[in-house]
Amino acid sequence: MYRYREIYSDIKRDILTNHYRAGTLLPTQEILTEKYAVSRLTLKKALNLLADEGLISSKQGSGTYVRPRMDNQTGELLPLDIPIGVTYSHRDQKISSQVLYFNARLPNAKEQQNLQIEASQPVYEIKRVRLVNDQKYSYEHTIMPVTIAPLDETILQGSVYDYLGTYAKIQLTDARRVVYAEGADQETASALDLAVGAPTFAIEQIAYDQKGRAFEYSVSRFTSERSKFVLDIHLNRLY
Amino acid sequence: MYRYREIYSDIKRDILTNHYRAGTLLPTQEILTEKYAVSRLTLKKALNLLADEGLISSKQGSGTYVRPRMDNQTGELLPLDIPIGVTYSHRDQKISSQVLYFNARLPNAKEQQNLQIEASQPVYEIKRVRLVNDQKYSYEHTIMPVTIAPLDETILQGSVYDYLGTYAKIQLTDARRVVYAEGADQETASALDLAVGAPTFAIEQIAYDQKGRAFEYSVSRFTSERSKFVLDIHLNRLY
DNA sequence: TAGTGGTCTAGACCACCTG
DNA sequence: AGGTGGTCTAGACCACTAC
Incomplete structure (x- = not known):
């Protein structure tokens, strides 16, 4: 298993369980690299996966936002x-x-x-x-x-x-x-x-x-x- | 303009003009990094964009293939x-x-x-x-x-x-x-x-x-x- | 001006495929 | 065994946003 996939899953779980709340800022990339003890590139790969799924969106200069989630009433x-x-x-x-x-x-x-x-x-x-x-x-x-x-x-x-x-x-x-x-x-x-x-x-x-x-x-x-x-x-x- | 976008556009043009022909292998990443005088990461960003569009597909150990293109008769x-x-x-x-x-x-x-x-x-x-x-x-x-x-x-x-x-x-x-x-x-x-x-x-x-x-x-x-x-x-x- | 994310490098190691 | 692509690091510089 790859490190950036682990981090992706970890952060995703934190978002889905509202540990990181919608509309708020994620910790800075620097802090997250320290938390997971990886380089910034590896962290950014994980964040890119999350952005692909529409869970976060980053903006240069201001930070990385947790996006409100679309309803997943994908029953039918x-x-x-x-x-x-x-x-x-x-x-x-x-x-x-x-x-x-x-x-x-x-x-x-x-x-x-x-x-x-x-x-x-x-x-x-x-x-x-x-x-x-x-x-x-x-x-x-x-x-x-x-x-x-x-x-x-x-x-x-x-x-x-x-x-x-x-x-x-x-x-x-x-x-x-x-x-x-x-x-x-x-x-x-x-x-x-x-x-x-x-x-x-x-x-x-x-x-x-x-x-x-x-x-x-x-x-x-x-x-x-x-x-x-x-x-x-x-x-x-x-x- | 970013370097990896330039490389992306350059290679894409080469594929669309059949300079790199469908079904064949692209040059190795090492050769391409020398050609464009960039690091391997920058080149890989460009290749990832091409893979996103379905133009190429890479396989560890064997190389990067140019995929046959789907018909683009997107007229109607x-x-x-x-x-x-x-x-x-x-x-x-x-x-x-x-x-x-x-x-x-x-x-x-x-x-x-x-x-x-x-x-x-x-x-x-x-x-x-x-x-x-x-x-x-x-x-x-x-x-x-x-x-x-x-x-x-x-x-x-x-x-x-x-x-x-x-x-x-x-x-x-x-x-x-x-x-x-x-x-x-x-x-x-x-x-x-x-x-x-x-x-x-x-x-x-x-x-x-x-x-x-x-x-x-x-x-x-x-x-x-x-x-x-x-x-x-x-x-x-x-x- | 300070802080953030975006890009890029040079180099290393690993996983996989083909002879 | 050699060559290929995939991952990862440590560090640097740039671009943008906020105060």
């Missing part, structure tokens, strides 16, 4: 910037999948472009309904090059990302998401028990691994009543 | 993580506003909670239709404490954020956005010339200034055909 809200699959977002909930379609074919033009592959390179096509506590939750249409890893229906019941990580050493490190509202078409409506034209929330995602290869292109549609997403934005970081 | 797509108002997102486009409602009143319970204010502290209530190239684009319902800055209808024609920055020295540094799909209600439908029940994309936003004060709570609804949003996610950064 799903974080939009953590694309680790529905599985992780709903910890403590029962997750399952119905595989409606599973096959392989050649990619169309849009899929070739999004996955950076040739027309001759086959892809898996997967359609799944995801359920949370046995309630229909989202309808996913996924395209994945077959060269990434062999798939079968058993794997598709669980978390594909977990399987890719252990089997093919592929980690999702980057993703591009395009989000929009859309009226349900015939296929989506029947998969999610909605009326045709009912509003759905769509997330179109291209997932990239640690080497920058696109390994998945998917469109997920969510029922609008049950699904709101949250995104926290922090612009105060310079470096 | 609006970035979801830059909440600087529609004004900036649509540069080169003609932006205007129709103020449908403007008044002051006491806040309800939800507004008090979101803006962290007392029930006795009055707020402005604003309803605007935003137009891009004279086409109706979004319908915004905004709540703002009157103590932040005095507003009038003239200001509301333009960019409120610009006004707050110059007049009240308030900068938007953090925001929480909740996004979801919703069928248009009567009011939204008539404001945007939609049918009741037509799918809309909603962004509910709480904006915070540099001191962590909430200064705006708003709900913006977008017509679904014209509005898709993009969000690039990078998980490869440790610190």
Whole structure:
């Protein structure tokens, strides 16, 4: 474990337990370096992590403020910037999948472009309904090059990302998401028990691994009543 | 200007012009420190900025890779993580506003909670239709404490954020956005010339200034055909 | 003017990957 | 075993804010 991560966790705990109160100044960097017996750079790395999360904000000449915290009533809200699959977002909930379609074919033009592959390179096509506590939750249409890893229906019941990580050493490190509202078409409506034209929330995602290869292109549609997403934005970081 | 920012810009240009080609290794950090005549820390700050943007990814022991770039066909797509108002997102486009409602009143319970204010502290209530190239684009319902800055209808024609920055020295540094799909209600439908029940994309936003004060709570609804949003996610950064 | 955070250096050691 | 990136130090100077 790294020293700056320890300090980060320590100060974070002190903020979250109101030992350092919102709106007040943190001790100066000099005092904190003495407290933790580290150099100023190491301390600043820890503070940068806290600033990334929006917990503090520093101002040259005046000091480092503890920011009031946003309400974390993230009960029903799903974080939009953590694309680790529905599985992780709903910890403590029962997750399952119905595989409606599973096959392989050649990619169309849009899929070739999004996955950076040739027309001759086959892809898996997967359609799944995801359920949370046995309630229909989202309808996913996924395209994945077959060269990434062999798939079968058993794997598709669980978390594909977990399987890719252990089997093919592929980690999702980057993703591009395009989000929009859309009226349900015939296929989506029947998969999610909605009326045709009912509003759905769509997330179109291209997932990239640690080497920058696109390994998945998917469109997920969510029922609008049950699904709101949250995104926290922090612009105060310079470096 | 800071040295690490110069180096960041320099290397970024070299990547974007394919001087450093995607998939290849960058020169070692030692060589780059010699090239720019800086310490390794300064160079690493520059590299961290590039990693933040997903342009490179470093691996201990092997080197720093130039990542293949995602397509930047951001023509119609609006970035979801830059909440600087529609004004900036649509540069080169003609932006205007129709103020449908403007008044002051006491806040309800939800507004008090979101803006962290007392029930006795009055707020402005604003309803605007935003137009891009004279086409109706979004319908915004905004709540703002009157103590932040005095507003009038003239200001509301333009960019409120610009006004707050110059007049009240308030900068938007953090925001929480909740996004979801919703069928248009009567009011939204008539404001945007939609049918009741037509799918809309909603962004509910709480904006915070540099001191962590909430200064705006708003709900913006977008017509679904014209509005898709993009969000690039990078998980490869440790610190 | 004093105090704060922001930047930068030169050098050291460690962890990890590839031959 | 050699080379790479990741961490950390001790100290210096600069930029900004407050009084």
